[in-house]
Every structure is written in structure tokens, then in C-alpha cells.
Amino acid sequence: MNEVVEMTAPVAHAASGRIAPDHDAVVARKEPKILVCDANEAAAWGVVLSRPDMVAVYPITPQSSLAEYVAQFVADGVLDAELVEAEGEHSVLSVLHGAALAGARTYTASCGQGLAFMFEPYFRTPNLRLPIVMSIVNRDGITPQCVWGGQQDAMTVREVGWVQLFCETVQEVLDTIVMAYRIAEDRSVMLPVNVNHDGNYLSNGIVRIELPEQAEVDDFLGAPDVNWHAALDPKRPMGVDPLTGGATGPGPALFVGYRRGHCEGMQNALRVIVEVHEEWARRFGRRYAPLVEEYRLDDAEYALVTIGSMAGAAKDAVDAARERGEPVGLIRIKTLRPFPLDAMVAALDKVRAVGVVDRAVSYGWNSGPVHQETLAALQYCPHRVPCLSLIGGLAGADLTQAHFERAIAETARLLVSPCPREPVWLNAEDR
Amino acid sequence: MFEMRLHGRGGQGTVLAAGILAKALVAEGKHVVAVPQFGFERRGAPVAAYLRASETPMRAMTNIYTPDCVVCIDSSLPRVVDIFAGLRAGGMLVQASRLAPQDIAVPPTVATVAVCDAVGIAREVFGRPITNTVMLGAFARATGLVSLEALDRALEETSFRDGGLVQNRRALALGHARTVVHRIGQREAA
Numbered sequence: 001m002n003e004v005v006e007m008t009a010p011v012a013h014a015a016s017g018r019i020a021p022d023h024d025a026v027v028a029r030k031e032p033k034i035l036v037c038d039a040n041e042a043a044a045w046g047v048v049l050s051r052p053d054m055v056a057v058y059p060i061t062p063q064s065s066l067a068e069y070v071a072q073f074v075a076d077g078v079l080d081a082e083l084v085e086a087e088g089e090h091s092v093l094s095v096l097h098g099a100a101l102a103g104a105r106t107y108t109a110s111c112g113q114g115l116a117f118m119f120e121p122y123f124r125t126p127n128l129r130l131p132i133v134m135s136i137v138n139r140d141g142i143t144p145q146c147v148w149g150g151q152q153d154a155m156t157v158r159e160v161g162w163v164q165l166f167c168e169t170v171q172e173v174l175d176t177i178v179m180a181y182r183i184a185e186d187r188s189v190m191l192p193v194n195v196n197h198d199g200n201y202l203s204n205g206i207v208r209i210e211l212p213e214q215a216e217v218d219d220f221l222g223a224p225d226v227n228w229h230a231a232l233d234p235k236r237p238m239g240v241d242p243l244t245g246g247a248t249g250p251g252p253a254l255f256v257g258y259r260r261g262h263c264e265g266m267q268n269a270l271r272v273i274v275e276v277h278e279e280w281a282r283r284f285g286r287r288y289a290p291l292v293e294e295y296r297l298d299d300a301e302y303a304l305v306t307i308g309s310m311a312g313a314a315k316d317a318v319d320a321a322r323e324r325g326e327p328v329g330l331i332r333i334k335t336l337r338p339f340p341l342d343a344m345v346a347a348l349d350k351v352r353a354v355g356v357v358d359r360a361v362s363y364g365w366n367s368g369p370v371h372q373e374t375l376a377a378l379q380y381c382p383h384r385v386p387c388l389s390l391i392g393g394l395a396g397a398d399l400t401q402a403h404f405e406r407a408i409a410e411t412a413r414l415l416v417s418p419c420p421r422e423p424v425w426l427n428a429e430d431r
Numbered sequence: 432m433f434e435m436r437l438h439g440r441g442g443q444g445t446v447l448a449a450g451i452l453a454k455a456l457v458a459e460g461k462h463v464v465a466v467p468q469f470g471f472e473r474r475g476a477p478v479a480a481y482l483r484a485s486e487t488p489m490r491a492m493t494n495i496y497t498p499d500c501v502v503c504i505d506s507s508l509p510r511v512v513d514i515f516a517g518l519r520a521g522g523m524l525v526q527a528s529r530l531a532p533q534d535i536a537v538p539p540t541v542a543t544v545a546v547c548d549a550v551g552i553a554r555e556v557f558g559r560p561i562t563n564t565v566m567l568g569a570f571a572r573a574t575g576l577v578s579l580e581a582l583d584r585a586l587e588e589t590s591f592r593d594g595g596l597v598q599n600r601r602a603l604a605l606g607h608a609r610t611v612v613h614r615i616g617q618r619e620a621a
Contacts, residue, residue, distance in 0.1 A: 204467050
């Protein structure tokens with residue numbers, strides 16, 4: 001009892017400015033520091049451990065408490081970073097462009113309408129090849145007016161060229177923020193990374209997590225390596241982002257070079273994401289599927305495809321179905337961008353039918369975005385796999401084990417009857 | 432697995448209470464998931480928070496629909512909200528009220544009623560009806576699920592907007608001391 005509280009004490013007071021730098025005592029005991037917190041606080045601790053030089057934030061629900069935690073950590077001296085409270089999200093990311101070009105490790109967080117307002121510099125960030133890490137605390141789109149969770153924001157910007165990782169648990173949020181810097185700053189990648197965590201159920205869902213040691217994270221991350229390729233630096237003057245392209249001279253080929261290089265960086269990221277996750281597991285003892293998680297898939301006849309925090313309840317539903325003798329498995333996408341084609345095809349190839357549960361809408365296809373991604377991947381599967389779209393958890397709606405048991409039943413039906421064109425709206429009957 | 436739902440009004444610290452309870456339960460070796468109900472955060476509006484505790488890890492980050500226990504930290508709320516919705520048979524109510532537990536109307540699913548004059552205690556301690564930490568004391572007394580000591584230590588790790596640590600500790604202790612627990616299971620079963 002006393003031991004637990006002692007472990008808790010060094011970290012638990014930081015938000016109120018009373019951090020106890022009890023480093024040595026904790027290291028000597030080899031006990032992890034325990035936090036009982038939601039994913040917004042966990043993300044802020046991930047930021048602390050990553051030691052960014054500059055953080056710029058503008059609050060927006062459900063990201064707000066994350067911005068507040070980071071600001072409090074800076075105010076309390078827990079995080080030694082420059083904090084810029086910009087007047088809006090467009091400025092937030094523009095400020096970080098300048099900081100990154102000057103060599104700073106940087107962080108921000110946003111979501112929903114804030115991300116929409118950020119879109120112009122957001123669009124430029126990956127093309128500038130700036131390794132900025134940004135949390136998206138996933139929020140649904142308006143209208144109707146809505147301040148709750150959903151992944152419409154991240155899905156809408158999935159073709160912009162950022163790396164996009166989606167977390168299932170609060171612990172994974174903290175761990176993935178740290179890993180994101182290694183991925184972003186890898187010299188074969190040099191791309192910004194979005195670490196996504198679901199608004200509401202993760203952003204405000206409180207669980208027990210473990211806080212890695214700062215010294216071990218320092219060793220894992222190394223020094224920032226941000227602007228070797230493009231710099232605002234009087235000592236090595238260069239034209240950053242000059243007018244490029246057009247139809248004459250070297251323009252077309254130069255522009256293709258940028259686009260092709262960006263695509264190569266994304267493909268390199270697939271390898272780097274795997275390597276970084278493996279090293280994380282070795283050093284910190286927590287193993288996450290880096291690209292695509294397979295759950296009870298090897299002997300499954302059909303499977304659900306999920307993304308984000310919904311996987312928890314979905315796995316419970318899979319376990320319950322297995323106890324009834326139903327041969328169902330689960331695929332969870334952790335890395336959506338770059339799309340992990342090989343890992344996804346390998347997973348899909350194990351089953352005869354899939355039901356894809358999206359927390360966002362693809363208006364153009366009358367289905368969900370991950371459903372479209374899965375259909376594209378199925379083109380590379382040797383056999384035909386019917387693929388049903390299910391949409392749920394919009395605007396903060398709950399996705400419970402019961403919803404996934406229905407999703408499993410709808411997917412099982414694909415083995416004996418044609419796949420419907422219409423999506424299944426999982427919360428349509430909720431009251 | 433133990434599932435509970437806390438009811439209160441915006442500004443009373445319902446969600447914060449769930450977070451404090453989560454800290455205390457984790458310190459005593461339990462696994463916990465605490466999720467607030469997402470609505471319109473306004474002072475005075477009904478709010479709720481969910482908490483499940485277990486000896487084993489839990490994966491589902493979801494709301495709770497069939498709680499074992501309902502804690503209501505506002506005495507007027509049962510007139511506005513169906514606080515008993517989904518309560519399992521043999522369930523418990525921990526209610527902020529000046530009434531005696533026998534005088535509180537409950538559905539047949541309720542087997543135990545615990546009552547604490549939380550508003551009275553809060554007025555005594557804070558000068559205002561902030562009842563969340565009082566009702567945590569009442570919860571500990573009624574369920575025995577968490578120790579007063581663990582809750583007391585969890586308070587130390589909490590930033591309070593209303594009142595300081597000393598006041599909240601006193602509120603917790605008084606809530607624990609002045610809670611009356613009434614078991615009606617046998618009569619209902621007969």
C-alpha cells in the first residue's frame with residue numbers, strides 16, 4: 001500500500017506544480033511510476049518525456065485538457081519548452097514550421113474544426129518534410145453542431161501526406177507519442193506524424209498506466225535531428241520552398257522528384273514504424289502491433305476490421321463469440337498512413353469475409369473510409385473476400401460489446417449471402 | 432467486476448469524484464476504467480460519470496448501462512433523472528439526502544440504500560453545497576470497496592477548484608462517519 005503511493009507521488013502532483021524529483025529512489029526500486037489518468041494527460045506526459053523545444057497550442061474540445069496539461073507542465077518547469085499560445089490553429093502550425101526549420105523538436109495537438117482551420121499549414125508540413133508530432137484528439141465533423149468524438153477529422157485529411165497512427169489504449173497514446181518522434185526524425189522518413197486518440201472515450205477515459213523513466217526515453221530518442229535537410233540558418237543559407245514545377249525547363253521533373261521522394265519517405269516509414277515499435281518493446285516491455293494487429297485471426301473464418309479505441313469492446317465481443325463457437329477474429333489498423341498494404345493483405349488473406357467498422361463517413365462511397373481502404377487492399381488478395389461497411393461511434397456515440405456482437409453477426413452472414421451495398425449504421429436504433 | 436454510475440450536476444465535481452475514486456482503487460491494486468458521460472457541460476445541468484473496477488485488466492472503454500451501484504451526489508436530481516435506469520437486481524443506492532434511508536423511494540432492484548446529508552456536511556465544511564468528496568466518503572462506508580485511507584491519499588494528488596486539501600479531507604471523513612446504511616434485500620425478496 002505504502003509502496004504504491006510512494007510510486008505515485010513523484011508524478012501525480014505535476015499538474016498542480018508539486019512534482020517531486022524522486023528519480024533515484026524510483027530507479028533503485030525498479031518499480032514503474034504509476035499514473036491514473038486519461039489519454040489527454042497521458043499524451044501530455046508523452047510530450048514531457050520527448051523533450052520538445054517548442055510547443056504551440058490552441059484549445060479545442062476534446063483536445064483542450066491536453067493543451068492545458070502541456071501548458072501547466074511548461075509553467076511548472078516539468079517541461080523545459082517554449083510555449084506559444086497562438087491566436088488560432090493556422091498560426092499554431094505556422095509557428096512550428098519556423099521552429100522546425102530552425103532545428104527545434106516541436107509538438108502540437110488539435111482536432112475537428114481546429115484541424116480544419118489549420119489545414120493550410122497542415123497541407124504544407126509534410127511537403128516541407130518537417131518532423132513535427134501532432135496529436136489529433138479525434139472529433140466528429142459539424143454540422144449538426146457537435147463537440148464529441150469521431151474520426152471524421154483525421155480521415156478527412158488522410159491524403160495530405162502525414163504519417164497517421166491510431167491508438168487503442170491510454171498507455172499506447174503515451175508510448176506512441178514518444179515513438180512518433182523517432183519515426184518522424186528518422187532520416188529516411190522526415191515526415192510529420194499524427195498520433196490519433198479518440199475524443200471522449202480515450203481523451204477522458206481514466207485508467208492506470210506506467211510512466212517510462214526519463215533517462216531511458218532520452219536514450220531511446222536521442223538528440224533532435226530536425227533541419228539537416230531544410231533550414232532557416234544564416235550559417236547555411238538556402239532557398240526553402242522556392243517556386244517549383246510548371247511545364248518548362250527542369251520544373252516538371254523537379255516537382256516529380258519532390259512527390260516521389262515524399263512517397264518514398266512514406267514507404268520507408270513502414271519499415272521504421274516496425275523497427276521503432278520493436279525497439280520500444282525491447283526497452284520498455286510493452287509490445288504493440290506497429291502496423292496491423294491480428295487478434296484470434298489464425299483460425300478465424302471471418303473478421304472485424306477496427307481502428308482506434310473501439311478495439312477494446314470489439315475484442316470482448318470476439319471472445320464472447322468464440323465461446324459460442326463462432327470462428328471470428330479481429331484486425332486492428334494502427335498505422336493508416338502510410339497504408340500498411342502487405343500487413344493488411346496478409347491479415348485479410350486469412351479469412352473469407354470481413355466487416356469494417358468505421359468511426360467516420362465516406363460520403364462519396366456511401367460507406368466508411370477504412371472500408372474503402374480495405375477494399376483497395378483486397379485487390380491484392382489472391383482470393384475474393386466480401387467486405388461489409390459498418391459505421392458507428394459518430395459524435396460521441398458509444399460502441400459497446402453488444403454493437404460488435406451485431407457487427408460479428410452481420411459479417412458472418414456474408415459467408416452465405418451477398419454482401420449488401422448499404423452500410424450498417426450501428427447506432428441507428430440507440431436511445 | 433463492479434460497475435457504478437455517479438450522478439450529479441455540473442459544478443459539483445461528479446467527474447472529478449470518479450477520477451479520485453479511480454486513483455484510490457488503483458492504489459489498492461484494482462484495475463479501473465472511469466469514463467464521464469459526454470453531454471453539454473454546464474453548471475447545474477445533470478451530469479454522470481461511469482466507473483468499473485476489476486481484479487483483472489479491462490479492455491472496453493465504454494459507458495455503463497447496468498450498474499451494480501448508483502451514487503447520486505445531488506438531493507434533487509432523482510426528480511429530474513431516472514438515476515435507477517439499468518440498475519442490476521440487488522443493487523445499491525448511495526444518495527445525498529437529509530431523509531432517512533427508509534423514507535427514500537426506490538425501485539425493487541435496490542437492495543441497499545445508503546444516505547448521507549452531504550449538502551449539510553458540505554455547507555459546514557465549504558460553506559457551499561459541493562458534495563463530491565463527502566459522497567466519496569459515503570461510498571466507501573456503504574460499499575467497503577475502497578478504504579478511507581486510499582481515498583484520503585488520492586485527495587492529496589488532486590487539484591481542487593473549490594476548497595483546499597484540508598477541507599476536502601474533512602469532507603471525506605465526515606461523509607464516511609455520517610452515512611447510514613439500510614439493507615432492504617430480505618424484505619424485498621420475501
